[in-house]
Amino acid sequence: MPGARDMRDSIDVLHEISTILDTGLDRKTLSLxxxxIESGVNPEALAAVVKELRREAATLSRQR
Structure with missing residues (x-):
């Protein structure tokens, strides 16, 4: 089981990749x-949920 430092290092690397890919995900979101994913959630299903939540947020934002 990875320690806190290993997890922090992983999040740092993921955040760097996320920034390069311009995903708009912050460290807290990436950590969650x-x-x-480590708890067994399907990564593709999780990505679909994130995309749908972004679409919903954009729709709500336009309605204001």
Whole structure:
């Protein structure tokens, strides 16, 4: 089981990749997503949920 430092290092690397890919995901969100994946959540299903939540947020934002 990875320690806190290993987890922090992993999040740092993921955040760097996320920034390069311009995903808009912050460290906290990446950390939560990583925890869900490590708990057995299907990564593709999780990505679909994130995309849908972004679409919903954009729709709500336009309605204001």
């Amino acid at each position: 997503l990583l925890e869900l």
